[in-house]
Amino acid sequence: MLKHKVLSIIGVVALIAVMSVLPFFVREYYVEILIIFLINIILAVSYRLIATTGDWTLCHVILMGAGAYASALMAKYFGWPFWMTAPLAGATVGLVGLGIVYPMLRTVGFGFFITSLAVGEFIRLSWIKFHNPFGGPRGMINIPEVGIIGSIDFYEAIPYYFMTLVITLVCLLILYRIDRSRIGKAFKSIYEDSVLAESIGINVGRYRSFAFVIGSFFAGIAGALLAHRLGAIDPHIFGLDEMVYLLVWVIVGGSTTFAGPIIGVAVMTILFEWTRPLMEWRPLFFGVILIGFLIFMPGGLESLVPKFTRLFGNRKASQARAEEPAGAKKSVV
Amino acid sequence: MELTTFVQTIANSVISGSIYATVAVGLALAFGVMQMANHAHGEFFMLGAYVVYVFYALGGMPFPLAVLMAIPTIAALGLLTERLIFRPTRGNVLAGFMATAGLTWILQVLAGRIWGLGFMKMIPTPYMGSATIAGAQIGLQRILIVPAAVILLGLLWFFLHRVRLGKGLRACAQDPDAAALQGISINKMTALAMGIAGAYAGVAGALMAPIHAVTPYMGRDLLITAFIIVIVGGMASIEGAVLAAFILGFIHTFVTTIFDATSAVMVGVAFMAFILIVKPTGLMGRVKA
Amino acid sequence: MAMFEVRGLCKNFGGLTAISQLNLEVEEGEIRGVIGPNGAGKTTLFSVISGVYKPTRGKIVYLGKEMSGLKSSQIAARGVVRTFQRTALFHHFTVMDNVLVARHLRAKGGLFRTIFGTSRRIDMEQEKKALKIIDFMGLSHLKDELADNLPHGHQRALGIAVALASEPKLLMLDEPVTGMDPTETQHMTDLIKKIRDEWAMTILLVEHDMKVVMGICDKISVLNFGKKLAEGLPQQILDNPDVIEAYLGGEDVVALLGGEEAVA
Numbered sequence: 001m002l003k004h005k006v007l008s009i010i011g012v013v014a015l016i017a018v019m020s021v022l023p024f025f026v027r028e029y030y031v032e033i034l035i036i037f038l039i040n041i042i043l044a045v046s047y048r049l050i051a052t053t054g055d056w057t058l059c060h061v062i063l064m065g066a067g068a069y070a071s072a073l074m075a076k077y078f079g080w081p082f083w084m085t086a087p088l089a090g091a092t093v094g095l096v097g098l099g100i101v102y103p104m105l106r107t108v109g110f111g112f113f114i115t116s117l118a119v120g121e122f123i124r125l126s127w128i129k130f131h132n133p134f135g136g137p138r139g140m141i142n143i144p145e146v147g148i149i150g151s152i153d154f155y156e157a158i159p160y161y162f163m164t165l166v167i168t169l170v171c172l173l174i175l176y177r178i179d180r181s182r183i184g185k186a187f188k189s190i191y192e193d194s195v196l197a198e199s200i201g202i203n204v205g206r207y208r209s210f211a212f213v214i215g216s217f218f219a220g221i222a223g224a225l226l227a228h229r230l231g232a233i234d235p236h237i238f239g240l241d242e243m244v245y246l247l248v249w250v251i252v253g254g255s256t257t258f259a260g261p262i263i264g265v266a267v268m269t270i271l272f273e274w275t276r277p278l279m280e281w282r283p284l285f286f287g288v289i290l291i292g293f294l295i296f297m298p299g300g301l302e303s304l305v306p307k308f309t310r311l312f313g314n315r316k317a318s319q320a321r322a323e324e325p326a327g328a329k330k331s332v333v
Numbered sequence: 334m335e336l337t338t339f340v341q342t343i344a345n346s347v348i349s350g351s352i353y354a355t356v357a358v359g360l361a362l363a364f365g366v367m368q369m370a371n372h373a374h375g376e377f378f379m380l381g382a383y384v385v386y387v388f389y390a391l392g393g394m395p396f397p398l399a400v401l402m403a404i405p406t407i408a409a410l411g412l413l414t415e416r417l418i419f420r421p422t423r424g425n426v427l428a429g430f431m432a433t434a435g436l437t438w439i440l441q442v443l444a445g446r447i448w449g450l451g452f453m454k455m456i457p458t459p460y461m462g463s464a465t466i467a468g469a470q471i472g473l474q475r476i477l478i479v480p481a482a483v484i485l486l487g488l489l490w491f492f493l494h495r496v497r498l499g500k501g502l503r504a505c506a507q508d509p510d511a512a513a514l515q516g517i518s519i520n521k522m523t524a525l526a527m528g529i530a531g532a533y534a535g536v537a538g539a540l541m542a543p544i545h546a547v548t549p550y551m552g553r554d555l556l557i558t559a560f561i562i563v564i565v566g567g568m569a570s571i572e573g574a575v576l577a578a579f580i581l582g583f584i585h586t587f588v589t590t591i592f593d594a595t596s597a598v599m600v601g602v603a604f605m606a607f608i609l610i611v612k613p614t615g616l617m618g619r620v621k622a
Numbered sequence: 623m624a625m626f627e628v629r630g631l632c633k634n635f636g637g638l639t640a641i642s643q644l645n646l647e648v649e650e651g652e653i654r655g656v657i658g659p660n661g662a663g664k665t666t667l668f669s670v671i672s673g674v675y676k677p678t679r680g681k682i683v684y685l686g687k688e689m690s691g692l693k694s695s696q697i698a699a700r701g702v703v704r705t706f707q708r709t710a711l712f713h714h715f716t717v718m719d720n721v722l723v724a725r726h727l728r729a730k731g732g733l734f735r736t737i738f739g740t741s742r743r744i745d746m747e748q749e750k751k752a753l754k755i756i757d758f759m760g761l762s763h764l765k766d767e768l769a770d771n772l773p774h775g776h777q778r779a780l781g782i783a784v785a786l787a788s789e790p791k792l793l794m795l796d797e798p799v800t801g802m803d804p805t806e807t808q809h810m811t812d813l814i815k816k817i818r819d820e821w822a823m824t825i826l827l828v829e830h831d832m833k834v835v836m837g838i839c840d841k842i843s844v845l846n847f848g849k850k851l852a853e854g855l856p857q858q859i860l861d862n863p864d865v866i867e868a869y870l871g872g873e874d875v876v877a878l879l880g881g882e883e884a885v886a
Contacts, residue, residue, distance in 0.1 A: 056427055102610070103609045103610050106609050106613040107564075107609065107613060109426060109427070110368070110370055110426040110427065110430065111564060111568065113427060113430065114370075114561075114563075114564055115564065115606075115609060117557060117560070118557065118560070118561050118564075118605055118606075119602065119606065121557055121598065121602060122598075122599050122602040122603070125595050125598055125602075126599065128595050129593070129596060129599065182722065182723065182725075182726055182729060182748075185715075185719060185722065185723045185726070186723060186726055188712075188723075189715070189723045192712040192713060192715065193710055193711070193712055193713075195674070195694075195706075195710070196706070196710040196711070196712065196784070197712075197723075198673075198693065198694040198695050198698075199672060199674075199694050199695075199698060199703060199704060199706075199710075199785075200698055200703060200724045200726070200727065200784060200785065200787070200788045201695050201698035201703075201724075201726060201727030201788050202695055202723075202727075203693065203695040203696075204695070240553070240557075241438075244431075244434045244438075247431055247434070280442065280445065280446065281442060281446075283439075283441065283442050284438055284439045284442035284443065286438060287434075287436060287437070287438035287439040287442075288435065289435070290431060290432065290434065290435030290438075291418060291432045291435040294422060294428045294431055294432040294435075295418075295421045295422060295432065298425075298428065
């Protein structure tokens, strides 16, 4: 057990070291890719936290968008700096999550899924409809940069990358601690047997909300990071297709362990870049991958890492979970 | 709102509701029978439109015949989907839904490659001219959708309530275990349900082909609406789906006329949220005891 | 006043009357058996008391405070916990995790403590308490085993451990010895008595196995068709002609008269 822990820590440190030197060895184009990669990791891991209760949502990307819009608006119209707007964006989206979770909680499983889709669409449509303040279909442009702090210009890719890396690591640390805590256990117990959980004092509705609000908060942070990197956002980059991509990452990587979604983002980002020449065929390719994984490897890639790397997560749980198809309980609704 | 506009809007609402109903019943049926949540339902609709494009616009076949061609074609697609996607993922609703999301991408790319992107397919209108009611002009092409839908929905009702095979579908939806015990083959029922789902979505698309721009993405917006309808109607309830379809048809059309299309969808979502708060099982959903 | 009371309880499902005008009074420290033929409403009663269903009419009073219509989690917080007729467990959790998660209710410390790592002492305290319960139920050697992998008898024991971990004062056991062989059954019976004695527990017991019921119950309430048929000391129940008639015709009769275990 201790050996595993030491190996894990070494593994994580090694990864962080690699991620820290990587930007200096690749073209600038790839540094931008890496920034998006890190943002997607925050998105995927926060999504998975919600999913540990058994709630798979279809509104997570839109919540990231909400964070993007929130941060952009605060920076543009109040002139606040990034280090303020980012956490505030997170908090805003957390509150949005709290607001929308009520009708959603009335449903479970598939009903919940579709309700989250509809509610998400409502939010996205409001960005399209209300030119003031969201900019309508064209979105927002001229989002203030993070600016120059000390002698570092965060407009440059590499400084922004390192800022993103630090933020990502902090977010992952928090999410990890939550996942391993008794709150995280409570989330998972709801997925395992929600009636049993309720009978031993876990207020299922409250905990599902809790997971949703926490996940939303981090989606908001990811959105803020995205907005200030891109400089411009529009409603269409937060659509259903992008949401399904998120699902692909989590399904390909696996959702039982903490590291699963990270693996999924990594593998799919690489594939995404490799298939860039085949651009028109790309969605088809990913459709095939999605179907393939769901039918043949529902446990995701993480289920292929049984004995060796126990980076995060509970060994026995993930071994057992590997037998189960990814996603919510069977025959729910 | 003046009378002419009002009548026009009512007519459009009925027409919208008819299309929605035709699309939604297949979705509700598939879901009711074996929790098959078909994300590619919008693409079934889209391909139905392309069937008409191919047979009528390109091939010169008479329009009604081209529409009928959509039935076996998309039904076959439904059967394939059931066999290759829903059967291996049976028992896991989300897996089936996400896998058909993959299918959506596949079908969209294929349609785009085969028939090209960019230009919307312009399909000549087979029935030109319009009827005038209370000063409102309504295109014949659009009017005929209503009787078509009524016939289709009537046929479905008849099938489900008076034909043995159809009654088997309903039995399966109520209680698959009991149905199996009575000798009903679950696989046959799921295949049948998806076949019907495909056929109906396809016909709806075929009927819309001369009216709506035919693109590989024309099914996208419809999908969300279709699922909202099924949820509002009560997950597995066909009658509920039809009722919800017309309610939503009216909501969408009136709000679009008075405000705009974006607001219409938003109001539709708000309506769904309202129903869920007041009656989580939907308009005609049954609570499982 | 009795620790736990059911007053005039009725529960209907649509047109079906599952429980009708039921009254019950349970004293602190009692082991009360609730028996009756299949379909008599015993599990429904548990489900209503524990908040899975709302009463149609009537009241449930615990420690003088009304409890009817509360959520299961709130009822558990008040100290009333039930086990399930089905083997309800967190199947992919280890034995230890199963019990730990049930400590949730009683473990202090919120989100911030969790994130900023100062919950270590609390965690260790919880682990100790969990281990105590696991020990008590005889599962220590299996504590890191997946719940799914346990043999049936141990799974039922774990179910009770999970319930105990939330520190109830009123424990409702729903057919705890289902599917157990005579040795396991005896073992469980002794454990239940020990729970009452050592943990100051009041226990409601639904069970078909008459030997168990006669063996440990202080008092027995008999239900039939959702109504209370008889109530009294074990021997009184055995001799009660109405009770015998209710069971007449079923294999339960044999058990009732002290023969082999009833087929549930």
